[in-house]
Amino acid sequence: MGRIISFIQKLLSFFPFFNPIKTCSSPQSEKDSSFRFHQNVDTTCIDILEETMQNPAAWVLNMENLEERQLARAPERWIRHYCSSHRMLLVGEGDFSFSASLARAFGSATNMVATSLNTTEFLFSNYKKAMENMNELKTRGSVVLHGIDATEMANHCYLGAIKFDRIIYNFPHAGFRSDEPVKSHKRRNRSLILLFFKNAKEMVKDNGEIHVTHKSNRFFLDWNLQGLAAAVGLRLIQELPFKLSDFPGYRTKYGFGGDKNFNCHPSKTYKFGLF
Ligand SMILES: C[S@@+](CC[C@H](N)C(=O)[O-])C[C@H]1O[C@@H](n2cnc3c(N)ncnc32)[C@H](O)[C@@H]1O
Numbered sequence: 285m286g287r288i289i290s291f292i293q294k295l296l297s298f299f300p301f302f303n304p305i306k307t308c309s310s311p312q313s314e315k316d317s318s319f320r321f322h323q324n325v326d327t328t329c330i331d332i333l334e335e336t337m338q339n340p341a342a343w344v345l346n347m348e349n350l351e352e353r354q355l356a357r358a359p360e361r362w363i364r365h366y367c368s369s370h371r372m373l374l375v376g377e378g379d380f381s382f383s384a385s386l387a388r389a390f391g392s393a394t395n396m397v398a399t400s401l402n403t404t405e406f407l408f409s410n411y412k413k414a415m416e417n418m419n420e421l422k423t424r425g426s427v428v429l430h431g432i433d434a435t436e437m438a439n440h441c442y443l444g445a446i447k448f449d450r451i452i453y454n455f456p457h458a459g460f461r462s463d464e465p466v467k468s469h470k471r472r473n474r475s476l477i478l479l480f481f482k483n484a485k486e487m488v489k490d491n492g493e494i495h496v497t498h499k500s501n502r503f504f505l506d507w508n509l510q511g512l513a514a515a516v517g518l519r520l521i522q523e524l525p526f527k528l529s530d531f532p533g534y535r536t537k538y539g540f541g542g543d544k545n546f547n548c549h550p551s552k553t554y555k556f557g558l559f
Contacts (some may be wrong), residue, residue, distance in 0.1 A: 285432070286406070287532065290331060293436075293504050300325035302404075304491075306316070313319045319484060321327055323530050327491065336557035349523040351404055351426070352479055353468075354401060354507045356499055357458050358391070358392070359445050359508040361390050361391060362389075362515075363385070363386055363389035363390070363530070363531065364530045364531070365495075365553075365555075366386055366389075366450065367394065367525075367528055368390035368391070368395060369395065369535045370395060370448075370449040370450045371446070371447075371489075372386070372395055372396045372397070372448060372449065372450045372451075372452065373396075373397050373399070373446075373448045373487065373537070374386075374396065374397070374398045374452050375397060375399055375432065375434045375437065375451065375453040375480065375484075376399075376401060376453045376454070376455075376456055376480075376539075377398055377400045377401065377454075377540075378400075378410035378411065378535070378537030378539065379407065379410075379412075379413050379414040379420050379537050379543075380398055380400065380407075380414060380417035380421060380537065381398060381413060381532045381533055381534050381535045381537075382401045382419050382427070382452075382454055382531060383421055383426065384417040384418075384420045384421055384490065384533060385401065385531040385532055385533045385534045386428055386460045387420060387421050387484045387502075387533070388420070388424075388510070388529070390424075391424070392424055392425055392501045393425050393426035394419055394425035396421070396427070396431075397429065397443065397446075397448075397459065398418075398421050398426050398427070398428050398429070399428075399429045399430070399432035399437075399443075399537075400429075400430055400432065401430075401431065401432060401434070402430065402539075403430055403431070404430055404545060406541070407430075410541045410542060410543060411543055412539060413535070423497075429443075433479060434453060434456070434476065434479070434480040434484075435475075435479035435482065435483065436479075436482075436483065437483045437487070438482075438483040438484075438486040438487050440491065443487065444486075444487065446487070446490065447466070447488065447489045447492070448487055448489065448492055449488075449489055449491075449492045449493070449495045450488075450492060450493055450494075450495060451483075451484040451493075451495070452496075452497075453480055453495070453496050453497075454495075454497040454546065455478070455495075455536060455546075456473070456476055456477050456480060456496060457473060457476075457499060457539055458472045458473045458475075458476040459472075459539055459540050460540060461553060470506065470507065470510055473507055474507050474508075474512060477496070477507065477509065477510045477512050478515065478516065480496075480520055481512055481515075481556070482492065482514050482516045485516055485517065485518055485558065488558065490558055490559075491503075491557075492558075493521060493557050493558070494556040494557070495553055495554070495555050496509060496553070496554050496556070497548075497551055497552070497553045498505050498551060498552060498554060499548065499550070499551050500550045500552045501550060502553055503525065509554055510554070511554045513554075517558075518556040518557065518558065519556065519557060519558075519559065520554060520555070520556055521557045522554075522555045523553070523554045524548070524552060524555075525551075525552055525553075525556070526548065526551040526552055526553045528548055528549075536548045553557060
């Protein structure tokens with residue numbers, strides 16, 4: 285049976301675009317399959333990978349024994365409920381100021397993967413500090429990725445291979461459409477969050493946590509985060525008031541462009557887990 289499967293795999297490898305089997309065995313094949321995966325999302329993703337992940341396979345392995353190495357080398361550093369020994373995935377970043385704030389607090393950011401759905405072109409033309417924040421992250425050792433869609437990230441060739449201690453999405457929002465009825469706006473946003481939870485659940489460690497920071501006024505409470513999490517089998521561990529000043533340098537950005545900071549008061553951080 286094993287020989288038959290191996291024969292079919294070999295046969296399929298001659299037709300890479302029809303190959304349903306994700307191959308991550310070597311850096312080159314990872315690059316190829318990642319490119320295929322992302323080519324209809326954001327082709328700049330592969331440029332960033334080349335820039336920051338010269339050897340992605342080694343990087344995944346590196347992440348694997350992160351805790352032991354970090355503890356052996358340096359004492360843990362904390363900022364609020366985040367620790368330098370947590371393997372962290374940040375999703376839906378705006379100008380990357382939240383990730384950069386954590387990175388500065390940790391000193392080293394080798395434990396972090398900071399991601400955005402947007403292209404570098406969008407970020408540079410909209411957010412004055414995006415470039416500076418991304419450079420700070422890369423200098424401190426974080427991987428920075430673009431074109432990462434929270435609703436399908438578990439299928440990503442590199443990210444899907446890693447289990448994270450913390451997966452964080454601050455102020456998830458699917459964008460505004462000026463003449464959209466309230467019901468449809470709510471449906472789109474709830475769908476974004478539901479699919480994010482579904483993907484994050486597959487990527488978090490058994491004892492890990494998924495954090496969503498969300499406005500806590502009536503309009504946003506109506507999205508019912510807790511119900512969405514429960515629908516995919518996640519349970520609420522804790523909800524805490526969110527204070528922007530806990531994260532120096534963090535600027536909350538709208539997703540549709542412009543460099544204005546939105547008012548995030550009142551907000552809460554909701555922590556979800558598997559059990
Ligand atoms: C209100 S903004 C918050 C940005 C940032 N997290 C912050 O706190 O400043 C919402 C963000 O969600 C991102 N977003 C929307 N749909 C997404 C998706 N499917 N996958 C990943 N990010 C998404 C947008 O690009 C935008 O940056």
